[in-house]
Amino acid sequence: MKHRANGIDIFRIFAAIMVVAIHTFPFQSIAPFLDEVITLTVFRVAVPFFFMITGYFLLGRLSLNFSYNNSQRVKKYLYKIGMIYLYSILLYFPLSLLNGTISLKMNILLKVLIFDGSFYHLWYFPAIIIGTILVSLLLRSVGFKLTVAFSICLYLVGLGGDSWYGIVSQIPLLNKLYSFIFSWTDYTRSGLFFAPIFLCLGILVYRKNKKLTALKGLNLLFYVFIIGMIIESIFLHRFTNIKHDSMYLLLPLGIFILFLMLLKWQPKLKVKESADLTLLVYIIHPLVIVIVHSISNYIPILKNSLLNFLLVVVCSFILAQFLLNLKRKRRVSKQKILFERASKEISASAIHHNINEVRKIIPENTNIMGVVKANAYGCGMVEVAHELEKNGISFFCVATIEEAIALRKSGNQGEILILGYTHPDRIHDIKKYDLTQSIVSEEHGKMLNLKKIPIRCHLQVDTGMHRLGVTPNVTIIQQMYRLSNLKIEGIYSHLGSSDSLELESIVRTNAQIFLFNNILSDLKQMGISYGYTHIQSSYGILNYPELNFDFVRVGILCYGFLSDYNIPTKITIDLQPIVKVKASLITKRVVDAGEYVGYGLGAKVEKRTRIGVVSIGYADGIPRTLSNAKLTLEFKGQPIKQIGNICMDMMIVDLTEVEDISVNDELIVLPNISKIADEEQTITNELLSRLGSRLGVGLS
Numbered sequence: 001m002k003h004r005a006n007g008i009d010i011f012r013i014f015a016a017i018m019v020v021a022i023h024t025f026p027f028q029s030i031a032p033f034l035d036e037v038i039t040l041t042v043f044r045v046a047v048p049f050f051f052m053i054t055g056y057f058l059l060g061r062l063s064l065n066f067s068y069n070n071s072q073r074v075k076k077y078l079y080k081i082g083m084i085y086l087y088s089i090l091l092y093f094p095l096s097l098l099n100g101t102i103s104l105k106m107n108i109l110l111k112v113l114i115f116d117g118s119f120y121h122l123w124y125f126p127a128i129i130i131g132t133i134l135v136s137l138l139l140r141s142v143g144f145k146l147t148v149a150f151s152i153c154l155y156l157v158g159l160g161g162d163s164w165y166g167i168v169s170q171i172p173l174l175n176k177l178y179s180f181i182f183s184w185t186d187y188t189r190s191g192l193f194f195a196p197i198f199l200c201l202g203i204l205v206y207r208k209n210k211k212l213t214a215l216k217g218l219n220l221l222f223y224v225f226i227i228g229m230i231i232e233s234i235f236l237h238r239f240t241n242i243k244h245d246s247m248y249l250l251l252p253l254g255i256f257i258l259f260l261m262l263l264k265w266q267p268k269l270k271v272k273e274s275a276d277l278t279l280l281v282y283i284i285h286p287l288v289i290v291i292v293h294s295i296s297n298y299i300p301i302l303k304n305s306l307l308n309f310l311l312v313v314v315c316s317f318i319l320a321q322f323l324l325n326l327k328r329k330r331r332v333s334k335q336k337i338l339f340e341r342a343s344k345e346i347s348a349s350a351i352h353h354n355i356n357e358v359r360k361i362i363p364e365n366t367n368i369m370g371v372v373k374a375n376a377y378g379c380g381m382v383e384v385a386h387e388l389e390k391n392g393i394s395f396f397c398v399a400t401i402e403e404a405i406a407l408r409k410s411g412n413q414g415e416i417l418i419l420g421y422t423h424p425d426r427i428h429d430i431k432k433y434d435l436t437q438s439i440v441s442e443e444h445g446k447m448l449n450l451k452k453i454p455i456r457c458h459l460q461v462d463t464g465m466h467r468l469g470v471t472p473n474v475t476i477i478q479q480m481y482r483l484s485n486l487k488i489e490g491i492y493s494h495l496g497s498s499d500s501l502e503l504e505s506i507v508r509t510n511a512q513i514f515l516f517n518n519i520l521s522d523l524k525q526m527g528i529s530y531g532y533t534h535i536q537s538s539y540g541i542l543n544y545p546e547l548n549f550d551f552v553r554v555g556i557l558c559y560g561f562l563s564d565y566n567i568p569t570k571i572t573i574d575l576q577p578i579v580k581v582k583a584s585l586i587t588k589r590v591v592d593a594g595e596y597v598g599y600g601l602g603a604k605v606e607k608r609t610r611i612g613v614v615s616i617g618y619a620d621g622i623p624r625t626l627s628n629a630k631l632t633l634e635f636k637g638q639p640i641k642q643i644g645n646i647c648m649d650m651m652i653v654d655l656t657e658v659e660d661i662s663v664n665d666e667l668i669v670l671p672n673i674s675k676i677a678d679e680e681q682t683i684t685n686e687l688l689s690r691l692g693s694r695l696g697v698g699l700s
């Protein structure tokens with residue numbers, strides 16, 4: 001789910017300005033009353049607004065699905081905020097020592113670091129960390145509704161220790177409770193009492209976005225709550241003895257309505273990186289306050305609170321933007337790889353093209369599974385799968401559990417089906433990484449079931465290829481569906497001869513398809529819901545386009561190749577190879593007539609020859625059998641012959657014909673992959689999948 005949230009982004013800026021106001025009291029010199037009504041009341045929506053953003057963008061998804069990806073996102077977020085808190089503590093360390101927030105006594109130190117923050121505004125970071133951890137744990141253990149209930153209770157406790165303290169502390173029992181709480185922390189506006197409710201409100205909006213934003217009369221409601229909150233605040237400030245004024249009874253309702261209004265608002269204006277910008281403003285503005293304060297000792301007009309506030313706002317934003325630019329520059333320079341020994345360059349547009357071509361020939365209701373096993377046929381699994389995701393593919397096939405885990409860890413959001421055998425002892429990983437396992441035999445299914453850990457599976461049926469799959473017998477298949485720990489979400493088979501249009505192959509394939517269909521209709525009759533169905537790989541699509549199952553498993557066609565160009569297919573499609581193998585020229589030299597080049601005596605030069613060394617070899621997947629001039633490389637369209645034996649990491653080329661090549665220039669090493677596969681008497685699949693992991697992957 002993607003949310004356009006320009007309204008939220010714009011309001012972040014206002015919220016940051018409000019936070020600055022809370023710390024500078026802009027109306028002090030003009031009308032102090034306004035500070036009470038506006039700064040310390042209305043502007044109190046700012047920080048809860050940031051909590052709600054975290055609830056909405058981070059925890060909403062987690063609350064619906066505790067998948068590996070969603071948990072990982074939360075962990076990464078916590079780590080990031082933790083690091084920011086650490087750096088902020090260091091930044092403010094001198095100031096916090098000076099003003100006495102931090103002293104080096106252990107108990108005070110802990111209290112400060114966990115609840116109150118090491119400098120007055122920094123409480124936000126431990127609060128968001130503790131709030132996020134607490135809400136995640138509650139969501140997992142008691143579900144969303146109870147989490148909300150707990151959070152409301154915690155907020156009420158917090159409220160009693162904040163602006164309602166004067167009233168609540170009259171009651172002796174509660175007074176004792178708060179004395180206890182305040183022996184641990186100076187305020188109740190912390191991750192424990194303050195943050196959870198706003199995180200929950202963010203989650204609520206995420207879960208019920210459409211319904212809530214469709215509500216009418218939000219504006220009116222908002223004004224009612226804000227005015228109510230102002231009255232609440234004036235009452236408490238005037239007539240009671242408040243402890244602090246971060247929390248009001250009506251604050252959660254007001255901010256909730258405001259958030260909905262912001263989501264509904266779809267302004268054209270976009271603020272770039274407003275999240276990072278406002279975070280930086282939040283961190284640095286107290287520093288700016290201190291500096292502006294010292295300057296105002298020399299320029300008395302700055303003592304005016306409004307001017308002072310404005311100056312702090314402007315300087316904080318300028319400084320934050322400056323730091324942001326600095327960070328961006330560093331990121332760009334990090335991306336640039338200066339020299340690559342050898343690489344495979346993947347073309348995003350070719351992937352897009354091939355997927356579209358496949359989509360044209362499969363039925364409308366059939367979806368594509370991207371087969372990215374063996375490092376995406378050597379092309380780079382993570383990069384290719386990422387491009388496939390961009391092209392709307394959300395189901396992936398790999399061969400092994402290690403591939404599946406690597407794909408999941410790369411942030412892939414799709415379903416990942418392991419086509420091959422996985423040892424039952426690895427069942428914890430299948431579960432942990434939200435993978436789907438193929439059941440490759442009856443025995444395999446039973447062993448997995450015995451582990452008593454629920455996992456998702458697809459049942460593979462051996463319809464005649466006789467490699468993997470359970471026996472094609474409905475009684476046996478029914479038993480498999482009854483295994484109580486296996487959630488079988490699909491059933492599939494694989495064709496052994498779909499690549500050939502010769503009669504015997506067609507007979508074999510049709511028999512497999514016939515058997516598969518029979519099994520499906522029998523299962524249907526028995527009332528078994530067997531889930532997704534799939535049987536075709538690339539050649540199954542090209543030669544049996546009339547089939548109509550839920551998925552097709554596309555490998556080689558994604559990569560822009562046929563396996564073998566000598567074999568005709570029923571349908572032909574236009575393919576663009578997605579990969580170019582490149583390597584650099586690393587040195588040039590001249591050898592005299594009669595000299596040998598490289599290992600062995602195979603290459604003796606007849607005349608004085610200019611040669612070069614290219615940094616790629618058989619360990620990178622270039623077949624050694626191409627040695628001695630069977631391979632022609634390419635530089636700017638000019639052919640360059642390889643000479644001598646191909647080495648493990650390098651090869652020697654003849655540069656006689658090319659004048660303008662220099663060291664560090666890049667050559668295309670396998671200009672025509674399908675032709676080479678043919679000469680090597682293999683299929684393109686093999687040549688591609690052997691491209692080594694030492695090759696860098698670049699995207700073009």
Ligand SMILES: *Cc1c(COP(=O)(O)O)cnc(C)c1O
Nearest residue numbers: 371419494537538553554555556
């Ligand atoms: C490898 C594989 C595929 C993909 O095959 P291509 O011919 O490359 O499309 C599909 N299904 C299974 C079971 C596979 O092992």
